[in-house]
Amino acid sequence: MDALLRVDVFQHIDTWVFDLDNTLYPSDSDLWPKIDARITLFLGHLFGLDGMSARALQKYYYQRYGTTLRGLMLEHSVSAEDYLAFTHDIDRSSLEPNLLLAAALAALPGRKLILTNGSREHALRTATALGLHTMFDDIFDIVAADFVPKPEASTYQRFFDRHDVDPGRAVMFEDIARNLIVPHERGMTTALVVPKPGQMDHRDSFEIEGDAPHVDFVTSDLEAFLADIIAKMGGGEGGS
Known part of the structure; x- marks a missing residue:
């Protein structure tokens, strides 16, 4: 280096x-925490999980597949369009x-x-x-x-x-x-x-x-x- x-x-x-x-x-910036929280919420809604369980699953997919989305696509055939629209629907006014x-x-x-x-x-x-x-x-x-x-x-x-x-x-x-x-x-x-x-x-x-x-x-x-x-x-x- x-x-x-x-x-x-x-x-x-x-x-x-x-x-x-x-x-x-x-x-x-608060931008990534907002996206991170939306990902957790998406998994909670999708699988009927509480916040802690959804968060744990999110991090499992992220570490194994590189993104939570890829894990959901490969294991559950989740729509990428729906996922991206939901998780990136955030307020950017803090920027x-x-x-x-x-x-x-x-x-x-x-x-x-x-x-x-x-x-x-x-x-x-x-x-x-x-x-x-x-x-x-x-x-x-x-x-x-x-x-x-x-x-x-x-x-x-x-x-x-x-x-x-x-x-x-x-x-x-x-x-x-x-x-x-x-x-x-x-x-x-x-x-x-x-x-x-x-x-x-x-x-x-x-x-x-x-x-x-x-x-x-x-x-x-x-x-x-x-x-x-x-x-x-x-x-x-x-x-x-």
Whole structure:
């Protein structure tokens, strides 16, 4: 893991890839807890479970299949459309436009893409609330991934093929370190976005890693990290 920003690491990058949840918005935002609670509620309604039992089942599916949705699809043939519509039906009014991040994204040379295990609609609504929706060229969501979530290798390959991404000329920003294993193996530069000191961390315990060989950079301030890259590259070329 390299804590120092070297301009040569990013000079060749032409595709900037970002996870959505807990990456493009702060880790202490109430957005992910709202989604998490909706997932629990969905399972409770579906199976007639109390809150604790629904929560336990939710986490079982998440750890085994990568997303609760995939577990429900494989084991119970649950409609992905119904699930995504219900779990992402949340109030995003707590999010505020992030002008610093918008400016940094606009200044990065090359394409900017979102790669998320959530839905395209959720990504669009969230990016809009953050004032970032015009910064990205496209969104690769769980539907585009054929409902196979990160960190599965096939999902990244599908993403690379869909958007003609050369991994050796791309960087990925992500809040869960295991989701950077395959990108690193394929030649992407990788950056882990972690909570600022004292910030709430909504990741599950098994998602939190220390130093890892597949993580090139770690930052708790995405806006400042990108601004530093732009400054070291001489101001960036702009465009989105």
